[in-house]
Amino acid sequence: LAGLSRSAFDEKGQRLPKAKCIGIRDAIFEAILDRMYEDPTLIAYGEENRDWGGAFAVYRGLTETLPYHRLFNTPISEGAIVGTAVGYALEGGRVIAELMYCDFMGRAGDEIFNQLSKWQSMSGGLLRMPVVLRVSVGSKYGAQHSQDWSSICAHIPGLKIVFPATPYDAKGLMYSALTGTDPVIFFESQRIYDQPEEFVREGVPVGYYEVPIGEPDIKKPGRDLTILTIGATLYRALEAAHILEEKYGISCELIDARSIVPFNYDRVIESVRKTRKIVLASDACERGSALQTMAAKIAQFAFDELDAPPTVVGSRNWITPPDELEDAFFPYPSDILDAVHEHIIPLKDYAPARPCDVADLMQRSRLGL
Missing domain, CATH: 3.40.50.970 (Thiamin diphosphate (ThDP)-binding fold, Pyr/PP domains)
Incomplete structure (x- = not known):
């Protein structure tokens, strides 16, 4: 090394x-x-x-x-x-x-x-x-x-x-x-596993240091929309953030949860008070996920600060498919853009990659999907 x-x-x-x-x-x-x-x-x-x-x-x-x-x-x-x-x-x-x-x-x-x-x-x-x-x-x-x-x-x-x-x-x-x-x-x-360090300018320190368990971290500052991620979706959310900024002028603040339990909401609520909107994304199935708990807590803690409901983007609520069908299961940048367009900020001349409006979500729930 x-x-x-x-x-x-x-x-x-x-x-x-x-x-x-x-x-x-x-x-x-x-x-x-x-x-x-x-x-x-x-x-x-x-x-x-x-x-x-x-x-x-x-x-x-x-x-x-x-x-x-x-x-x-x-x-x-x-x-x-x-x-x-x-x-x-x-x-x-x-x-x-x-x-x-x-x-x-x-x-x-x-x-x-x-x-x-x-x-x-x-x-x-x-x-x-x-x-x-x-x-x-x-x-x-x-x-x-x-x-x-x-x-x-x-x-x-x-x-x-x-x-x-x-x-x-x-x-x-x-x-x-x-x-x-x-x-x-x-x-x-x-x-x-092979992902290098691209958020800390100095890179990974050689010696001992601790990252406190329970503290999320702002990976990219922004003004108009908060995106909170768990795990590997951080990089797909970063790609979505760049598209939102370059094509639609929406400045995104990207926060990596890093921990799920415990979890300090202070930094997230501070961001939401600024942007007044939040999308949450992870590779876990959306139903019953930790993100849904976080979304509910954010709605409770910052209800008066929100201009739109906290919106969760997770994997589909069905069995994980084989590799060649994973694009239809796991969340990708287009899914984050779809969620933003349908539930938070309508994007000019944008056509959703796949349905995710309220009617579609309710139908999926009725079917257990």
Whole structure:
């Protein structure tokens, strides 16, 4: 990593190829490697963690650094992966456990939702649960390997939920997760593991720093419309923001949630008071999503400041299709433009890419779609 740029841009401001830059996977690796040297109780394990640099190369280089009892492979048994992490943490250790795909969380439902989340509270604060559960959110792999279940986790009290979308935030949030005593579900999108840092001018710092869990971040200032994103949709929202500004003169303020639980609304409400309009976007299915909770809270906290209803753009409420049909399922820049046009600001001479007016949304709801 020493020879890679820590920013997406060179000294002249020109964008560099991704292969020449520190990506999200590299930023996570740096934080984990550092804490492995600092905390002798820290261990990491999951399916294929010690082989090939991990399933998605986040652990590339760790095998040569750590003995087997601190980085090792597990059977294909998600319940055992999380259950043993809970047990090791209760005995005073610190764990980074990994589930290869978000979709496999169902195999560890009790361990995550009833054990990992509750032991600190049930012990009256006598026990600690310093577990980071890394969860990779797929795409291109169809119904059982491409689901974003962050909203399910957000519904369970006792868990902290983060979903970084930039290398700077990924490294800083991992440091925060590994120095706290609460269980953290650390979502990572396979779409953007190689994404370099393009929002922090100086790039990803070499040393230690923390990004506070629960604090959203303004990635792009604007005046007319707020866009709040979770996870990898940050980059599609940025593309939509550029189109809105260049073609329609609408200045967009782009905010990355970074965390889902806890979540400080101050920065978002301050933005809404300025723009008086907000769109929220993520790859999770729209129905029952964390974004719907956020939209309801924003409407409650800033009702008198809004000129239009908070509008959620998520994935369709049906089974994730195979790769060749993903454009019809996940939200893309055109979907954000459609939502803006239909529900917030009519765009001159704009033709929606696909229906999303009130009548269409009500029909989808009647059909359970």
